[in-house]
Amino acid sequence: MKKILLVSTLMFLIGEPCFCWGFFAHRAINYYAVFLLPPDMIPFYKKNIGFLTDHAVDPDKRRYLLAEEGARHYMDLDHYGTFPYDGLPRSWDSALRKWPADTLQKYGIAPWWLPRMVSRLTAAFRMRDAGRILKISAEIGHYMADIHVPLHASSNHNGQLTGQEGIHGFWESRIPELFASDDYDFLIGHAIYLNAVPNFAWERIMESGKAADTVLRVERELSADTRPERKYAFSDRKGQVLRQYSEAYASAYQTRLLGMVERRMRQSILAVASCWYTAWVDAGQPTLPMDNSTRIMDGDGKEQRIMDSLWKSALIRGRSCTN
Ligand SMILES: [Zn+2]
Numbered sequence: 540m541k542k543i544l545l546v547s548t549l550m551f552l553i554g555e556p557c558f559c560w561g562f563f564a565h566r567a568i569n570y571y572a573v574f575l576l577p578p579d580m581i582p583f584y585k586k587n588i589g590f591l592t593d594h595a596v597d598p599d600k601r602r603y604l605l606a607e608e609g610a611r612h613y614m615d616l617d618h619y620g621t622f623p624y625d626g627l628p629r630s631w632d633s634a635l636r637k638w639p640a641d642t643l644q645k646y647g648i649a650p651w652w653l654p655r656m657v658s659r660l661t662a663a664f665r666m667r668d669a670g671r672i673l674k675i676s677a678e679i680g681h682y683m684a685d686i687h688v689p690l691h692a693s694s695n696h697n698g699q700l701t702g703q704e705g706i707h708g709f710w711e712s713r714i715p716e717l718f719a720s721d722d723y724d725f726l727i728g729h730a731i732y733l734n735a736v737p738n739f740a741w742e743r744i745m746e747s748g749k750a751a752d753t754v755l756r757v758e759r760e761l762s763a764d765t766r767p768e769r770k771y772a773f774s775d776r777k778g779q780v781l782r783q784y785s786e787a788y789a790s791a792y793q794t795r796l797l798g799m800v801e802r803r804m805r806q807s808i809l810a811v812a813s814c815w816y817t818a819w820v821d822a823g824q825p826t827l828p829m830d831n832s833t834r835i836m837d838g839d840g841k842e843q844r845i846m847d848s849l850w851k852s853a854l855i856r857g858r859s860c861t862n
Contacts, residue, residue, distance in 0.1 A: 560684050560807075561712025564719065565595040568807045569680035571725045575812035580819055583827035587673050594677035603849035604842070607644060612685045614647035615694040616748035624748075629741050649691065650740040653682045657736045657814050664822030672827070679814050684807040686744045689799075693751035698758070706758055709784050709792070714800045717789050723801045730812035732820055743810060750799065757795045761788070 560568070569591045573584040584591065602608045619627040628634040631651040634643055643651075656679045663671035690696045690707050698706035715723075733739045762770065765788060772785040784792075793800060819825070 560688060561708070561715060562596055564711060564715040564804060565681055565684055566592040567715070567719060567725075568684045568804060568811060569595040569677060571727070571808045572680060572730075572811040572815070575727055575730045575809060576816060577730065579824065580816065580827060583669075583672075583829060584676070584815070586829065587669075590673050591677045591680065594674065595680055597674075597843075597846065598678050598681045600846040600849065604846050610644040610646075610648045611652040611682060612647070612649060613691040613696065614649045614744055615696075616692045616744065617694050617751075618646045622749060623745065629737065646694075647691075649682065649686050650737070650744045653679070653686060653740045653814075654737040656682060657818050660815065660818035661821045664819050664825055667825050667828055669828045669830075676815050680811045683740075683743075683811045683814055686740060687747060687803045687807040687810070689747045689750035689754045689803075692744050692747035693755075695751070695755060698755060701755060701759065703755060703758055703762075705784070706755065709758070709789070710754055710800060713784055714789050714793055715804065717786055718793060719801070719804065723804060725805065725808060727805055727809050730809070730816035733813050733817045736814065736817060739810070739813075743806070747803075750803075753796070753799070758792060761792055761795055765791070 570588060573581065573588050573591065576584055598608065598611065602612075616622075616624060616627075628637060629650075631648075634651070656675060660672065660675045660679060663675055685691050688711050690710060695701060696707055698704050769785060770788050771782050774781050
């Protein structure tokens with residue numbers, strides 16, 4: 540926990556933009572999603588819950604390896620006008636007929652990418668390939684959770700256009716780290732079958748797009764009502780002064796947001812479990828392999844090692860987004 544806090548603080552100091560739920564929240568979302576699965580799935584997922592949580596941030600790590608990875612985590616909906624964005628095709632092929640691929644990449648492709656991953660998971664279930672099932676499940680957990688973050692659906696993703704730099708990490712990292720373990724309720728119910736994963740992904744990112752204005756406005760108002768010395772907390776670490784949003788300020792923000800962060804975390808958990816469940820049903824509800832899953836990283840071991848090492852060096856340089 541100490542390490543998590545230190546790194547998030549460093550990031551805040553350096554003022555780099557953030558792109559994703561924090562490390563803590565991504566792990567928690569994948570973890571709690573396991574308990575929403577039906578009896579035929581839960582033993583396999585529970586047995587591998589360590590893998591699912593440990594690899595919840597792999598897609599972020601891959602951003603240092605693969606240029607096109609970043610676009611899979613967000614969509615600047617406001618680039619396409621205003622809600623309900625009628626001019627924005629919901630299908631990738633239709634969008635490609637309107638704009639070149641690099642333009643689409645530039646403004647983010649999250650709701651097009653997520654259904655593709657769910658199709659891959661269905662294929663992995665059909666093959667009963669434990670390694671692929673787990674790897675893709677962990678990554679679906681990441682992408683689906685990102686879609687639920689309001690600032691992942693706005694071009695003002697870190698408040699950089701409104702003088703609110705740092706708000707991204709504040710909403711998605713600092714607040715869950717401070718309050719989720721003790722105050723949030725993650726007893727949610729059961730995974731549901733999604734009749735149309737693409738529609739579901741679009742619905743969720745549209746909700747995020749609508750909430751982005753609230754996320755920014757409420758913080759602006761709170762900031763105006765708060766004396767500067769109460770907004771931030773300072774600490775000394777190895778001779779370096781660290782600054783982060785104070786706990787009191789975070790608590791007040793959470794209250795004014797009427798529990799939005801908890802609500803979006805809960806919705807993420809249900810959505811992740813529902814994607815896993817839907818892929819399994821679509822694959823014909825195969826019996827899941829319960830043998831030793833040490834082969835999980837076979838074939839991907841090299842990529843994983845490179846990703847981890849690039850990630851670590853980005854952390855040292857203070858360029859990581861997910862602490
Ligand atoms: Zn992400």
